[in-house]
Amino acid sequence: MARVEEDELGRALRAAQDGDEESFRMLYRDVQPRLIRFAGALVGGDAEDVTSEAWLQIARDLPSFRGDLDGFRGWTATITRHRALDHLRRKSRRPGSDLPIEELVSMAADTDTEVDALDGIATGDALRLIGELPPDQAEAVLLRVVVGLDAKSAGKVLGKRPGAVRTAAYRGLRRLAERLPAPREDAADARPLVRGDKSGGTGAEGVT
Structure with a gap:
């Protein structure tokens, strides 16, 4: 469909x-x-x-x-x-957000993104957590998860190479994942918090 x-x-x-x-x-x-x-x-x-x-x-x-x-x-x-x-x-002011948290979370795209990294974040904390990321990571996460772009397209938006976007998104999502509650042991179909990228690699290359 x-x-x-x-x-x-x-x-x-x-x-x-x-x-x-x-x-x-x-x-x-x-x-x-x-x-x-x-x-x-x-x-x-x-x-x-x-x-x-x-x-x-x-x-x-x-x-x-x-x-x-x-x-x-x-x-x-x-x-x-x-x-x-x-x-x-x-x-002449810095970026902020008055957008209802639940709207951002519910908009996560479902194709070619690391959407799973946002699973389990309390809606009241989601935007605050993203807002606490370094600017390059925050924009990469927003473009990948909210807009639903792949790394190549997101790179064009930001004027960066796809690999740099993948790395920024990966690092941002890892930071978010570290703040999430641990998954329940009885979860029947637990999924990884960060998925691979169709355009090549997980985005973890060079990440320490």
Whole structure:
């Protein structure tokens, strides 16, 4: 079912580039929840303003976009990040978040991410824990877990190599995992806290 949905969204991307409004709305419904949570982690309660600005640019530049669905998600995240940083510069304040914790946790993507590292975190602590990570690790975790990008796409957003993003996400997730309660011994299907990366390696290369 998920694969069919991804294929349908891929077709919608092409149709939206040709001006089909219903296809554009389909893309918006897929991407906006991810972007609003990503922006929320950067600018707090101003996330809607930031994503509104981002969508103005997305709609304007969509016909000239070149890439697949994953590339589109990464492209929209890049635009949103730029708008968020512009917003913070205008406000002259550091990133914060007023986003409800449960919304961030419930938005974790389910493909090609280390989502399992967030399993078991109390919703009241999730954003605080992520916010306590070093900035590079926090952004890597947000892009991988919240937006659902793979390491290559997240690297493009941050202007870093995929390996650097994998390492930052791995280190951040390990820090989060160390703060989680130990899994129950009677757990029937316990899963590892940090999963491998489809794009190669676990991200642990060089980690001490």
